[in-house]
Amino acid sequence: MAIEVRIPTILRPHTGGEKAVEGEGATLDELFADLDVRHPGLRARVVEEKGGTNQLRRFVNVYLDDEDVRFLGGLSTPVADGATVTILPAVAGGAGGVAGG
Amino acid sequence: MLTLDRHTYEAIVTHARRDHPDEACGIVAGSVGSDRPQRFVPMANAERSPTFYRFDPREQLALWREMDDRDEEPVVIYHSHTATEAYPSRTDVKYAAEPGAHYVLVSTRDPQEVEFRSYRITEGVVAEEEVQVVSALP
Numbered sequence: 668m669a670i671e672v673r674i675p676t677i678l679r680p681h682t683g684g685e686k687a688v689e690g691e692g693a694t695l696d697e698l699f700a701d702l703d704v705r706h707p708g709l710r711a712r713v714v715e716e717k718g719g720t721n722q723l724r725r726f727v728n729v730y731l732d733d734e735d736v737r738f739l740g741g742l743s744t745p746v747a748d749g750a751t752v753t754i755l756p757a758v759a760g761g762a763g764g765v766a767g768g
Numbered sequence: 769m770l771t772l773d774r775h776t777y778e779a780i781v782t783h784a785r786r787d788h789p790d791e792a793c794g795i796v797a798g799s800v801g802s803d804r805p806q807r808f809v810p811m812a813n814a815e816r817s818p819t820f821y822r823f824d825p826r827e828q829l830a831l832w833r834e835m836d837d838r839d840e841e842p843v844v845i846y847h848s849h850t851a852t853e854a855y856p857s858r859t860d861v862k863y864a865a866e867p868g869a870h871y872v873l874v875s876t877r878d879p880q881e882v883e884f885r886s887y888r889i890t891e892g893v894v895a896e897e898e899v900q901v902v903s904a905l906p
Contacts, residue, residue, distance in 0.1 A: 728825040756865035761820035
């Protein structure tokens with residue numbers, strides 16, 4: 668059961684420069700745990716633990732094929748052989764604050 | 769140094785003025801490794817806010833795939849500040865995730881004068897760079 672995971676430039680130091688890696692798992696959560704075995708540190712850039720549960724980091728977008736997994740099941744999203752998972756850090760920012768941010 | 773052509777420069781400024789008082793955002797794509805900002809791509813600010821911007825995740829996926837197909841990368845990532853200076857905020861630095869890009873900040877706080885500045889942001893460090901506007905890219 669192989670799932671292709673496409674890695675954004677900023678995370679490629681965790682994959683030895685590879686722009687795509689393969690992993691296994693029945694859900695995204697399992698898939699990231701599997702990837703972390705061969706690519707230490709990758710999972711921590713995408714997943715954080717809050718209050719005892721794992722969740723996707725807020726400003727990292729993860730897609731299953733064409734869908735944003737926030738609209739599927741987040742980390743619980745089931746993944747199937749042949750699927751492609753894409754990680755893209757959000758393009759975001761802004762002056763912030765109320766004024767003079 | 770950031771070198772861009774006048775047409776692209778004006779397109780960025782026009783976009784920032786048009787979306788004021790919300791922050792405007794977008795990229796200029798260019799061939800991978802070329803450092804040439806060739807293709808202006810304005811994006812919608814999914815936050816629609818005067819103090820924050822974010823690309824819509826689905827639009828971002830479509831754009832990143834398109835660039836991949838065309839062997840391009842985001843050479844410039846721009847956004848505007850509508851009431852503050854054209855300098856990267858803490859939030860801008862925190863979320864800068866394209867170490868090879870020129871981060872362009874435009875300020876529309878003054879209706880008469882535009883501020884247009886460019887930076888490299890790598891590993892949390894901001895380095896301002898000169899902006900050179902030319903009639904056509906060499």
